[in-house]
Amino acid sequence: MTIAKLLDIKYPILQGGMAWIAEAGLAAAVSRGGGLGLIAAGSADVDYVRAQVRRARELTDRPFGVNVMLMNPSAGDILAMLCEEKVAVVTTGAGNPGKYVPDLKEAGVKVIPVVSNVALAVRLVRAGVDALIAEGQEGGGHIGELTTMALVPQVCDAVEVPVIAAGGIADGRGIAAAFMLGASGVQVGTRFLSATECIVSQPYKDRILKAKDSDTVVTGRPTGHPVRVLKNKFSKEALALEKKDDISFEEYEEFLSGTLRAAVVDGDADHGSLMSGQIAGLVKKEQPAAEIISEMFGEALEIYERRGKELSW
Numbered sequence: 599m600t601i602a603k604l605l606d607i608k609y610p611i612l613q614g615g616m617a618w619i620a621e622a623g624l625a626a627a628v629s630r631g632g633g634l635g636l637i638a639a640g641s642a643d644v645d646y647v648r649a650q651v652r653r654a655r656e657l658t659d660r661p662f663g664v665n666v667m668l669m670n671p672s673a674g675d676i677l678a679m680l681c682e683e684k685v686a687v688v689t690t691g692a693g694n695p696g697k698y699v700p701d702l703k704e705a706g707v708k709v710i711p712v713v714s715n716v717a718l719a720v721r722l723v724r725a726g727v728d729a730l731i732a733e734g735q736e737g738g739g740h741i742g743e744l745t746t747m748a749l750v751p752q753v754c755d756a757v758e759v760p761v762i763a764a765g766g767i768a769d770g771r772g773i774a775a776a777f778m779l780g781a782s783g784v785q786v787g788t789r790f791l792s793a794t795e796c797i798v799s800q801p802y803k804d805r806i807l808k809a810k811d812s813d814t815v816v817t818g819r820p821t822g823h824p825v826r827v828l829k830n831k832f833s834k835e836a837l838a839l840e841k842k843d844d845i846s847f848e849e850y851e852e853f854l855s856g857t858l859r860a861a862v863v864d865g866d867a868d869h870g871s872l873m874s875g876q877i878a879g880l881v882k883k884e885q886p887a888a889e890i891i892s893e894m895f896g897e898a899l900e901i902y903e904r905r906g907k908e909l910s911w
């Protein structure tokens with residue numbers, strides 16, 4: 599079964615579930631453009647997410663999904679509401695959604711968790727998920743240890759369900775490479791930060807558009823929650839704090855609190871957390887989401903049609 603058939607979409611491109619950023623407007627624009635748009639539940643409550651689902655339904659007849667960040671204390675209630683609303687697809691991040699799979703399947707919701715290693719991938723396939731997103735540490739936000747290049751083929755070999763590659767994919771070359779590794783689709787986050795329909799603050803967007811290859815850094819490694827962000831005053835301070843022996847987990851959490859919102863909503867590009875993948879250096883201009891999708895897929899097809907026959911060494 600192809601991803602496009604499984605999800606009833608035109609292109610095998612899923613939008614990443616970016617907390618505070620991916621709301622109904624972006625999700626609907628991606629779905630109208632032939633991909634699968636996602637509303638990010640992030641750290642929001644049930645009522646916010648329900649309202650976003652209903653808004654997306656007003657904006658598009660195409661299928662869309664909701665990404666549930668499992669560290670959110672309301673994750674269980676949000677998932678129960680998504681069953682009631684019978685959303686087409688749920689993706690999950692930052693945890694193991696195994697215990698929720700039976701109820702989601704019963705409600706007819708397709709379940710596609712993000713995994714960052716083979717062990718969790720195998721467990722979740724046994725639990726009955728429809729597909730998996732294998733996300734490498736090139737991605738933005740909360741990440742695992744393995745790179746996309748190493749993770750994707752190993753997950754593909756370990757499971758029978760379709761695998762969607764994520765982390766470091768922002769153009770047609772990334773799509774073509776992901777398919778060569780055995781993936782059946784891709785998830786794209788950072789490139790959609792530059793979408794015209796993306797509500798992220800202009801200072802955040804501008805930093806993405808100006809970013810170079812080595813402009814991201816991973817904060818939070820000692821806390822067990824590594825998060826990839828663009829380098830700025832916030833990331834410098836975070837790394838300095840992590841090095842101190844006398845800082846408690848609670849103090850560090852307090853320092854992080856509200857920093858993503860500050861970047862996304864308030865436009866504080868110096869003191870906010872600018873979550874971004876390593877591929878930001880490839881994102882050069884603002885474009886409508888539909889154009890991003892058709893351009894990326896067109897490039898991938900061209901690589902298959904032309905370069906596939908030109909392999910030489």
Ligand code: TUI
Binds near residue numbers: 693714740742858
């Ligand atoms: O979830 C993400 N990326 C995210 S979530 C997020 S919101 C946030 N805000 C502030 C601090 C931290 C997070 C921003 N970016 N990507 C998917 C992902 N999931 N990456 C890694 C994982 C993951 C980690 C552990 C998946 C499963 C897992 O399982 C642990 C277990 O219990 O087995």
